[in-house]
Amino acid sequence: MVDHAHTTSPPPASAGAQQAPHVSRRAALRLTGAVGATVLSGGLAAWAAPAMAAPAPTRRRVPAPWRGLVAGGSDLPAWFELSRVPAHLHLGARTWWNSPQPGRDELFANAGAAMKELGATAYVRFVKQPDCDPWWPSAAPLGPDGERLFDEDRWNYWTNNNNPNGWGRKWVPAGTDLPALMGAEAAAQNMSVIGYYSYEYDRRVAAEHPEWVARVPDGEFNDVAYRGVLGTVIDFTTPFREIVLQRLLELAERGLHGVYFDRQLFPPWDSFSDWSVAEYERTTGRAAPMAHAPSGSEYIDWFSQDSYHPDYLHWVVWKREQIADTLAYWRAAVRETYPDFVFIASVTHLPALTRPDTSTRWAEVIDSVKGETELATHNFLRNFVFEHNPDLAVPEAHELMGLGWTVVRDASAGRPAFIWSGTSLPNVAHTLGWAGTVLAYGNIADVEVYDFWQTADPMDPARPFTPESAMREAFALGQKLGPVLAGTRPVRFAALHFSERARDARLTAASGTRKAWTEQLWPLVAAFSVLRSDGVPVHLVNDRQLTDEGLAGFRLLFLPDEDDLTDDEQAVVQRFRASGGQVVVNEWDHHDPEQTEVAAAALRAAVEPAVATSPVRVTGGPEARHQGFLAAPPEGTKRRIVVPISNDFTWIQVRAIGETGPINEPAPPATGVRVEWDVKLAGARAVEAVSGQQLPVTMGSDGRASVTVPPFDHLAVVVLGTDDRA
Known part of the structure; x- marks a missing residue:
């Protein structure tokens, strides 16, 4: 006993x-x-x-002032x-x-x-x-x-x-x-x-x-x-x-x-x-x-090795499915009685793309993925592939972070991911820059509020944390943009295939982690980088989403390796081609430092026919500009497309509580950014939502409209439409 x-x-x-x-x-x-x-x-x-x-508490399903403000079609409260x-x-x-x-x-x-x-x-x-x-x-x-x-x-x-x-x-x-x-x-x-x-x-x-x-x-x-x-x-x-x-x-x-639910869901x-x-x-x-x-x-000792034992990988894949089943079971059971109760769970390793102990299915069965700012760049979560293979080109951190946020969002059917800020942001500029970048992907910016921000911490009164003024400005930005972003989901145009099945198969080969990166993951990063830079909507589809329904609405499909597809997937791709979609299969050595730029240029040329047809596009501004393209649910005959655009965020510092040292200066304001779109998509009206400024629209002879975005420090959110569809 x-x-x-x-x-x-x-x-x-x-x-x-x-x-x-x-x-x-x-x-x-x-x-x-x-x-x-x-x-x-x-x-x-x-x-x-x-x-x-005392009586049991009465549960409020939705705070009263918010009830009914979200357009129809949202699957979140x-x-x-x-x-x-x-x-x-x-x-x-x-x-x-x-x-x-x-x-x-x-x-x-x-x-x-x-x-x-x-x-x-x-x-x-x-x-x-x-x-x-x-x-x-x-x-x-x-x-x-x-x-x-x-x-x-x-x-x-x-x-x-x-x-x-x-x-x-x-x-x-x-x-x-x-x-x-x-x-x-x-x-x-x-x-x-x-x-x-x-x-x-x-x-x-x-x-x-x-x-x-x-x-x-x-x-x-x-x-x-x-x-x-x-x-x-x-x-x-x-x-x-x-x-x-x-x-x-x-x-x-x-x-x-x-x-x-935080931390690693998979047992150590x-x-x-x-x-x-x-x-x-x-x-x-x-x-x-x-x-x-x-x-x-x-x-x-897998993390000091370059490959996985096949028997162990079989166990890992079985176990990650048991975890997905449990998450789905909890969510279904609770939401049957409490439909406005939200499940947020960590998929810690997924943004880094490499390790098989986390599945996109976890993101599918919960409401929102808990993520962090820099998970995609962690060496440990990538099995130290670049440290063990110094001859490989290392992708830029901001590209990895953007891709990581995209994969967790799109594995959740476009529902916003819940991205934690980390323990400390040094000032207002860094806090707004970080929040703006997370919001640009349609995600949620979860700001750390240090428990002792109002009083001195008795353990160390001098420990710095995110300043109160920075938190206030970030929360004010959230209140302003909540009604703009609520209910939106990513616009479909370019789909990149992220195959966990193909990655896992490579992990069991000799030098498996290297093989996974050279043949699957580096091509994925390269395609994301090219299309992000070209300013078109980018989406990731996993193995379960590579179906006729999953590709509906896309015009471009990028495959790291077509030979990895099953017979059913091959048939889906053939039907996609037959319907007029462009398929680009990787054939370049993006992982080779001497070939990375050449390979990117060749890939850009290959996707250009499709890119030229994008229904909405962002051009100009800094090279490290990031943007999202989000469609609001239709309101009668009205359509609305939301285009959040972040400035270069490579200067932003996420620091541990108490971390000191030089604070990076912010990037200069973003200038020269333009948004163009097909007026049949959303009409010929545009408003920048952060400032509330209505933007002058220029009409082209090809039926496309364009606006120049006023200079901005951290984030601009261009809202297109609300006119009757032409």
Whole structure:
């Protein structure tokens, strides 16, 4: 029997794999009714008091002032579509258990009011941290005695590698329901709150179910001593997913508007659960490679190798599909009752294109991808391919970042990705430059708000963070552009095929990572760069999207290698050609530093016939200009195309809290930028939405209109149309 009140670490995992049980959700949870909540006033001290009897909170589906503002056809709730620059708070364990301090405690209890005063309309905050117990009396799981495990006092406990015994322990008193109080406080401010939920870390559940815990081949738990960061990792595709689902339903009931799953969803590469090993072997008839390797070294050292063992890759592909199935299951179950509840989840490795442990299908089955500014440029996420192969040309960082944001957006059927700013931006110019670039792709710019921005951090009063003035201007930009961008989705013109199947096949060959980059990924980067520079709409299609329906509306299709296509895909491509679409198959060595520029010029010449027919195009301005092309849902006979354009953003610095040093000067204002379009697309009217200025339109004899965009520092948003379609 486990003493839940005093257990500080789980027992050792069983060395042998256990048969995966098949448990119904009802049998697994034996759930009881929903838990009520008490709304208390008086700041943090009142929040810490035991709750008294009170009715359960009433859930607001959409904040009232926003209802109905989004045009028809959006598959996301209005509050989310309109919140283009939300705030990202933490307010975690340290805030709760540290001794009371002026400003910080008030922020914990009144985050909605504080973020509203800054100008945000939505915000992220912790609702459960790694290894902490739920911050509310959850109905899942039940203890060995059949009673709710979390009706008692609960741990607010977070370990780290510097102090394996925890930063500190604070009992959340029995009955206290922090998420209900968070939801009620947000509702009182007419704000939307998204719960940052550490889904895979739960020390007490791990103690009850060691067969669910991710471990390394020698049988040890994947805990703080091994992972070195956060805590005990539970494989959430096990029956633990039913516990998580129940808690998600409880959070939605308490008035939260969404959930935010951060970090790497795939268990660390060299870890696995006994449950998943048994399930893999039962369903595939294959031995799970990690569980049977004597030391695991031939698999766990993958990141210092140039290729993947085929057996291990098979395991990885199987596991990533289990994760996609679990995400889809959670979303469908919660949104059946709470249709305005949004799922945001990290696909950490996908923007870097290289590693097979993340799938575009994850982006497909959730509402919005959590991304970061520079993930596409991380050497580790690219398997150090350029460090191990110094003869390869290295793509420019801004091209990789733009492509990374595009792949996660388009894998989500064009729904906006949720891009976190990083911990600190040095000033107003950097903050607006960063936000403008993210918005230019139709995505959401999630601005970090350091918990201590109002007061000196007692650990280091001199630590710099994003200035309040910068946050205010970013939130004001979001409020202005929310109604402009809400409901828009990318315009279809040029499609680039990103084949995870073809990449994975190359990864198992000798020098597989190099082979994947030279034959698949570098050509993809090159095509994106050429078409971005040429100023036409660029879209990525994955293997599941390479269908007749998936290519409808496109005029140009780029294939890194046509031989990789299946018979069905070949037939789709032939029908695309027959319907008048142009297909360009790569035949150039973009990865060769001596050939990169020549190859780009040849590719540009090859796509030019299609580029000349683009229904909308941006020309002029800086070379590192980025732009998006977004179509709003039709409003009767009216059409509207939104063209956000960012200035050169190669100077922007995303810094760690406390990082010092020279601050880059911003790029000069962008000048000479022009937008031209077919008036049949959206009529002959144009407005620049950031300034509100109506732009003079020049009509050409070919039925195309054009405007010159006034000089801009960070972002211009040209809105075309609202006239009746000609």
